[in-house]
Amino acid sequence: MRKLPSVLARKLASGTSGSPVLPDMSEVRSRLRDIVGASTNWRDHVQAMQERKALHTLLAKRQEDLPPRRMKDSYLEVILPLGSQPEIREKYLNVHNSVRFGRILEDLDSLGVLICYTHTKQETQPRSPLSIVTALVDKINLCKKIIYPDCDIKFTGNVSWVGRTSMEVKMHMLQLHGGDYSPVLDATFVMVARDPENKRPAFVNPLIPESPEEEEIFKQGELNKLKRIDFSTASLLKMAPTAEERNIVHDIFLNTLDTRTVSFRSRKLPPNSVWMEDAKLKGLQICHPQERNIFNRIFGGFLMRKAFELGWATACSYGSSRPFIVSVDDIMFQRPVEVGSLLLLSAQVCYTEKNYIQVRVHSEVYDADTREHQTTNIFHFTFISENEVPRVIPKTYGESMLYLDGKRHFAAIMKDI
Numbered sequence: 001m002r003k004l005p006s007v008l009a010r011k012l013a014s015g016t017s018g019s020p021v022l023p024d025m026s027e028v029r030s031r032l033r034d035i036v037g038a039s040t041n042w043r044d045h046v047q048a049m050q051e052r053k054a055l056h057t058l059l060a061k062r063q064e065d066l067p068p069r070r071m072k073d074s075y076l077e078v079i080l081p082l083g084s085q086p087e088i089r090e091k092y093l094n095v096h097n098s099v100r101f102g103r104i105l106e107d108l109d110s111l112g113v114l115i116c117y118t119h120t121k122q123e124t125q126p127r128s129p130l131s132i133v134t135a136l137v138d139k140i141n142l143c144k145k146i147i148y149p150d151c152d153i154k155f156t157g158n159v160s161w162v163g164r165t166s167m168e169v170k171m172h173m174l175q176l177h178g179g180d181y182s183p184v185l186d187a188t189f190v191m192v193a194r195d196p197e198n199k200r201p202a203f204v205n206p207l208i209p210e211s212p213e214e215e216e217i218f219k220q221g222e223l224n225k226l227k228r229i230d231f232s233t234a235s236l237l238k239m240a241p242t243a244e245e246r247n248i249v250h251d252i253f254l255n256t257l258d259t260r261t262v263s264f265r266s267r268k269l270p271p272n273s274v275w276m277e278d279a280k281l282k283g284l285q286i287c288h289p290q291e292r293n294i295f296n297r298i299f300g301g302f303l304m305r306k307a308f309e310l311g312w313a314t315a316c317s318y319g320s321s322r323p324f325i326v327s328v329d330d331i332m333f334q335r336p337v338e339v340g341s342l343l344l345l346s347a348q349v350c351y352t353e354k355n356y357i358q359v360r361v362h363s364e365v366y367d368a369d370t371r372e373h374q375t376t377n378i379f380h381f382t383f384i385s386e387n388e389v390p391r392v393i394p395k396t397y398g399e400s401m402l403y404l405d406g407k408r409h410f411a412a413i414m415k416d417i
């Protein structure tokens with residue numbers, strides 16, 4: 001039997017209620033394909049990319065040449081019809097009969113990019129000269145533990161701050177339950193616009209806040225940028241830990257010395273603790289064309305899903321019970337991942353407190369010809385476990401820095417929720 005196009009199917013399902021029919025997630029992806037003119041067949045991708053080169057002439061020379069936009073110009077609402085279209089549930093289902101969060105990460109990523117294309121749309125041009133890529137997932141905070149697999153989900157979002165070539169997008173996810181939509185999560189992403197060949201940055205339309213409330217949101221975007229710069233300046237890869245942090249590390253060291261031997265080297269694990277070196281999992285992905293994005297690189301949402309699932313498995317085996325995601329923060333997309341890459345993922349429990357498990361996932365591509373490794377992403381996930389978990393204990397100096405970094409991320413998250 002021929003399937004009805006999803007908008008039509010939902011129109012029929014919603015009868016004559018008269019409420020507007022919202023686009024669904026599959027339409028988000030097909031719109032993105034149309035906007036950049038992505039090829040459906042992998043074998044045509046080189047030609048499709050070649051055709052995009054001609055769009056260079058449509059790029060603005062200065063940001064001031066682009067018409068300003070309002071927040072409402074990029075506002076989108078999209079449905080994930082898990083309730084009304086049971087056939088899509090399987091893809092989203094986990095073994096606990098709730099929704100796979102990794103799939104939600106993919107949907108947020110696609111929607112964030114479409115919101116940015118809506119902000120930068122040139123009315124007379126069907127194709128956009130911009131290649132808009134995900135640079136950062138600033139944060140995702142969840143306020144629900146369970147996402148139901150059989151109730152419709154609504155995503156909303158708009159551009160909330162604009163730099164010269166970057167845009168901050170705020171998105172919200174709600175789920176229909178008992179006739180009302182209730183909030184599930186809030187997300188903030190940063191997207192960067194590049195030229196048609198994804199080689200150089202490209203200007204985006206300025207954003208004009210229209211009310212005191214929008215000015216506040218815009219100002220927050222500016223502050224977020226400054227906060228990110230501060231956080232990265234104080235990174236433990238660049239600067240020594242603070243005096244307080246040095247004391248924490250030294251206390252851990254003293255508490256793990258074996259009192260029976262007078263030696264700096266002999267270490268003993270305190271009760272109810274796990275060495276950090278025993279709290280990690282690794283994985284490998286071959287990046288097939290199926291996982292490509294509209295620019296023929298690996299889709300950021302796929303990378304997040306894979307990292308999340310490894311992080312979840314690490315938290316699960318660490319806490320010996322089912323972990324729930326509480327927060328995702330500071331996922332930096334440092335380098336694009338090429339189709340065909342070997343992607344190595346390493347997940348590490350780096351900090352614990354009561355029921356909370358802070359997991360860091362490092363991803364890198366491995367070039368089998370040169371034998372070189374290059375970091376592509378770092379992911380930070382905070383889980384809550386059903387039971388109190390053992391303390392994770394660093395042994396080496398490097399592990400202590402990971403521990404402090406995890407503690408910093410955890411403290412920032414706890415301030416937010």
Ligand SMILES: CCCCCCCCCCCCCC(=O)SCCNC(=O)CCNC(=O)[C@H](O)C(C)(C)COP(=O)(O)OP(=O)(O)OC[C@H]1O[C@@H](n2cnc3c(N)ncnc32)[C@H](O)[C@@H]1OP(=O)(O)O
Nearest residue numbers: 038133134135136163164165166293299300333334335336
């Ligand atoms: C084809 C069929 C498939 C269909 C599939 C459908 C799926 C749909 C798929 C949809 C598509 C899904 C999407 C995907 O899948 S995108 C795939 C995942 N993302 C990537 O691969 C990106 C990888 N990273 C890079 O390429 C570079 O690092 C980027 C380009 C990000 C920055 O490079 P670079 O460092 O050289 O940049 P710059 O110095 O020139 O600065 C430029 C601007 O960027 C701002 N900035 C930079 N970094 C950050 C940061 N960390 N936080 C905040 N802001 C940051 C910076 O302030 C400046 O802003 P402004 O001051 O100008 O405003």
